[in-house]
Amino acid sequence: MARTRIMVNDVGFYLAQGQDDTDLKNRIEDAVRSGGEFVEFVVVGNRAVSVLVSASTHVVISVENVEFDPRDTGDGGAPYGGEFDLL
Numbered sequence: 817m818a819r820t821r822i823m824v825n826d827v828g829f830y831l832a833q834g835q836d837d838t839d840l841k842n843r844i845e846d847a848v849r850s851g852g853e854f855v856e857f858v859v860v861g862n863r864a865v866s867v868l869v870s871a872s873t874h875v876v877i878s879v880e881n882v883e884f885d886p887r888d889t890g891d892g893g894a895p896y897g898g899e900f901d902l903l
Contacts, residue, residue, distance in 0.1 A: 817884045822857070823876040824867050832858040833888045837877060844869050860888055 820831040822840070831837065840857055847853045852870030859865050869875070 817882060818879050819860075819882045821878050821880065823874075823878075824869075825874050829857075829865055830860040832860055832862055833885075837879070841877065844875055848873070860885075862887075862889060 817833065819833075820835065820837045822829050822831060831840070835857055840855070843855050847855050847869035848871055852868060854866045855869045856864060856866045867873075
């Protein structure tokens with residue numbers, strides 16, 4: 817499957833499956849045009865992230881092929897990963 821990575825000011829996030837990278841790009845562009853606003857997206861682990869995007873924010877989006885992970889549904893109500901998966 818294709819996995820999209822977004823780098824925001826040198827901090828990387830992998831988008832959860834089902835996240836529309838074209839829509840995300842459009843929302844980032846809109847945030848810059850408006851002078852800055854928070855842009856939200858769901859990352860692997862089904863965790864919501866909010867990033868303040870302005871004209872000084874550096875954003876790089878790339879796509880790579882990875883193996884399918886059935887836990888990665890994009891559902892923020894069913895997070896996984898981190899210390900809770902170790903219990």
